[in-house]
Amino acid sequence: MIRTGLLGGSFNPAHRAHRQISLAALAELGLDEVWWLVSPGNPLKSAAGMAPLGARVASARDAARRAPIRVTAIERELGTRYTIDTLRALQRRFPRRRFVWIMGADNLAQFHRWKDWRAIARTMPIAVFARPGYARKAFTSPAMSWLRRYRVSPGALAAGSRLPMIAWIGFDPDPMSATALREAEPLWADRYARSRPRDGVSGRLID
Numbered sequence: 001m002i003r004t005g006l007l008g009g010s011f012n013p014a015h016r017a018h019r020q021i022s023l024a025a026l027a028e029l030g031l032d033e034v035w036w037l038v039s040p041g042n043p044l045k046s047a048a049g050m051a052p053l054g055a056r057v058a059s060a061r062d063a064a065r066r067a068p069i070r071v072t073a074i075e076r077e078l079g080t081r082y083t084i085d086t087l088r089a090l091q092r093r094f095p096r097r098r099f100v101w102i103m104g105a106d107n108l109a110q111f112h113r114w115k116d117w118r119a120i121a122r123t124m125p126i127a128v129f130a131r132p133g134y135a136r137k138a139f140t141s142p143a144m145s146w147l148r149r150y151r152v153s154p155g156a157l158a159a160g161s162r163l164p165m166i167a168w169i170g171f172d173p174d175p176m177s178a179t180a181l182r183e184a185e186p187l188w189a190d191r192y193a194r195s196r197p198r199d200g201v202s203g204r205l206i207d
Contacts, residue, residue, distance in 0.1 A: 001098040003158075005034040005127070006090070008083060008103075012051055013181055013188055014060035017174040021129050022069050024171050025102050029127060029158045033068040034102070035201065036060050037086065040076045049182065051189035054206050058195040059188070070200035077202055084116040087123050099124045100157070105134035111143035121147060121164035125157050130170045 005025045007018065014036070022034040038057050041050070053073055060071040078093075080086040083101075090099060101124050103111070108128050111117050120126070126147075128138065138144060150164040157167040181188065196205050 003031045004097045005031045005100050005102045008037040011038045011056045011060045014063035015176045017176045020174045028154045036071045038073045055189035055192035057206050058192040058197045072199050072201035074201050082115040084120050101126045105131045105138040109137035109141045126166040128168050
């Protein structure tokens with residue numbers, strides 16, 4: 001089985017904190033590689049200010065350079081909108097991979113708003129990475145009140161097969177955010193206007 005981490009997001013744009021979390025996941029969980037799932041559209045986020053998919057994929061490819069990270073917009077091909085549907089489709093399509101869902105503490109704090117979030121926890125292990133200012137919100141969230149009984153160490157999550165299973169990974173996170181980058185450079189996507197990146201999983205060109 002190829003151990004593969006999945007980090008989903010808008011990547012609007014991608015930045016060094018995405019890379020840092022992914023490299024930490026590779027080391028802490030013994031993963032073979034990480035896939036960045038660049039979302040065509042996040043149901044919980046406004047489409048206003050969202051750069052074109054091709055620009056976001058291109059920025060992610062730049063941020064992931066020379067690391068065991070694949071950048072993919074495979075949700076567009078799968079036709080899935082919600083995380084639970086994407087995860088189930090990936091498991092069907094790639095049966096020889098053991099996937100681990102990676103999220104930041106900010107996402108755990110509002111995980112209970114995700115569609116079928118308990119089903120997500122029953123579908124694959126979840127690794128949660130610390131983010132500045134979100135530890136208390138994450139640990140007192142409605143989702144964590146249910147998930148707490150399934151908490152294990154990162155080592156146990158890497159080796160285990162029992163589900164649900166969630167691990168908290170504390171490390172020194174980078175404070176960089178996509179919001180700060182957009183504020184500093186509102187027209188960042190113009191740098192990728194001519195890009196036609198290739199999907200790191202399917203190999204298809206992304207317009």
